[in-house]
Amino acid sequence: MSNIQVVEAKISSIRKYLKLLERYRKYKQKEIEDNPDLKGAFERYLYLAAQATIDLAEAVIAFKDFRRPTTYGDAFYVLDEQEFLPKELSDKLINMAKFRNIIAHDYEDVDFGIVYDAGKNRLVDIEKFIGVVREKLNLAHVLE
Numbered sequence: 001m002s003n004i005q006v007v008e009a010k011i012s013s014i015r016k017y018l019k020l021l022e023r024y025r026k027y028k029q030k031e032i033e034d035n036p037d038l039k040g041a042f043e044r045y046l047y048l049a050a051q052a053t054i055d056l057a058e059a060v061i062a063f064k065d066f067r068r069p070t071t072y073g074d075a076f077y078v079l080d081e082q083e084f085l086p087k088e089l090s091d092k093l094i095n096m097a098k099f100r101n102i103i104a105h106d107y108e109d110v111d112f113g114i115v116y117d118a119g120k121n122r123l124v125d126i127e128k129f130i131g132v133v134r135e136k137l138n139l140a141h142v143l144e
Contacts, residue, residue, distance in 0.1 A: 003063040007056065017052060029113065033116070050099060054075055057069075057093070060079065093129060
């Protein structure tokens with residue numbers, strides 16, 4: 001698989017997870033928090049969306065032959081320093097990478113209010129990132 005095909009596959013994966021997360025928009029925070037099945041699925045899909053977004057950043061870095069990042073958050077910093085991403089979006093995605101690490105490693109101590117807010121209000125940052133990637137890599141053919 002070529003580097004550009006990897007980028008396209010990552011975009012497709014992210015879109016799949018974002019679509020799955022749409023199912024949870026109808027629920028109030030308390031409804032998800034009080035239902036272990038809903039809560040677990042919601043957190044898992046958020047984790048997968050965040051991880052796939054990080055993977056997309058790393059695929060873009062490989063495609064563009066930018067310096068290799070040293071951490072997940074650094075991937076977005078690399079894209080910022082190469083002027084591939086606007087600073088404001090880069091900062092939001094760096095925070096998303098930190099959020100992914102908290103879900104992955106400190107899941108028992110996670111404030112569900114933060115998780116819920118991420119699922120309700122921060123997914124737009126991932127959409128913006130996909131838009132920038134599509135524009136900068138001339139991927140208009142990759143489905144909206």
